[in-house]
Amino acid sequence: MDEFPDGDHETTTEGPGGREISRKTALKAALAAGVTVPLAMIAVPALARTNVTTGAVPELTPPCDDGDEPTPPQMEGPYFKPSSPERTNLVTPGMPGTKLSVTGYVFGLACRPLSRVLLDFWQADDNGAYDMAGYTLRGHQYTNAQGAFTLSTIVPGLYPGRTRHIHVKVQAPGRSILTTQLYFPGEPRNNTDSLFDPRLLMNVRDGQGGREAAFDFVLNVPQTGTPTTSPTTPPTTPTTPPGGDSWIAGTSYTAGARVTYGGRAFVCLQGHLAQAGWEPPSVPALWRAE
Numbered sequence: 001m002d003e004f005p006d007g008d009h010e011t012t013t014e015g016p017g018g019r020e021i022s023r024k025t026a027l028k029a030a031l032a033a034g035v036t037v038p039l040a041m042i043a044v045p046a047l048a049r050t051n052v053t054t055g056a057v058p059e060l061t062p063p064c065d066d067g068d069e070p071t072p073p074q075m076e077g078p079y080f081k082p083s084s085p086e087r088t089n090l091v092t093p094g095m096p097g098t099k100l101s102v103t104g105y106v107f108g109l110a111c112r113p114l115s116r117v118l119l120d121f122w123q124a125d126d127n128g129a130y131d132m133a134g135y136t137l138r139g140h141q142y143t144n145a146q147g148a149f150t151l152s153t154i155v156p157g158l159y160p161g162r163t164r165h166i167h168v169k170v171q172a173p174g175r176s177i178l179t180t181q182l183y184f185p186g187e188p189r190n191n192t193d194s195l196f197d198p199r200l201l202m203n204v205r206d207g208q209g210g211r212e213a214a215f216d217f218v219l220n221v222p223q224t225g226t227p228t229t230s231p232t233t234p235p236t237t238p239t240t241p242p243g244g245d246s247w248i249a250g251t252s253y254t255a256g257a258r259v260t261y262g263g264r265a266f267v268c269l270q271g272h273l274a275q276a277g278w279e280p281p282s283v284p285a286l287w288r289a290e
Helices: 023-032 048-054
Strands: 012-014 020-022 099-107 118-122 138-142 148-154 165-171 178-183 203-207 210-214 258-261 264-268 287-289
Touching: 048 099, 118 148, 138 148
Parallel strands: 099 210
Antiparallel strands: 012 020, 099 148, 118 138, 118 165, 165 178, 203 210, 258 264, 264 287
């Protein structure tokens, strides 16, 4: 994904002693120092899908993680909770806040879409609070055959020390997890939030009845051959791995289910249909070793 939409290369300026510094370096230095950065400098990144026609190699989506463990008591912040429900709409009847739709694609290194990618979203409510008793504004989904996803939610509220953001874990089948956050352009707190990364800005505009955002993820997944829109099809006949383990591809597992694989015990964190490539050791978003 391009960090800046005005070209394939960073612009440079002359620093002390005649040494050139990149626009990105200057931006990060300004943000770290708490200096107000001109909006023109914080341009919204180009969507990765623009690389499909040019053939350019897209940049990976950067990680951004303030910790999956509970935030220390003296700080207000999010908790990650496993076993979120599978759903694309996080809005419940009567929920306060500005409606927000987030759409996009998940690509690999050749800028080809990836199907059946797991995306797990969680965020604060309109008042800046996270639901720790249940699963309000939490949910996971999978990209479709075209690598697309859509999320219906609300604009998250603010809380001390952070700018507006949405948390997400992204995991392609059999690959490692990318834990990151999505940000909103034009937010005053973007300048002072130490975790803010301009490469994670969504493209946001006003829509009918709310706001519309777009963002494309690029994962470190090698891709070769001819692009395809065919979905990854689970095996029609369950197959048992060597060793007589209880995990079986083609089986629907619910959160809390326990299996063995490779002589190790695992507990299911999120309900899903098992398929080849999603063996428990390969997908820590779905299985936890006991």
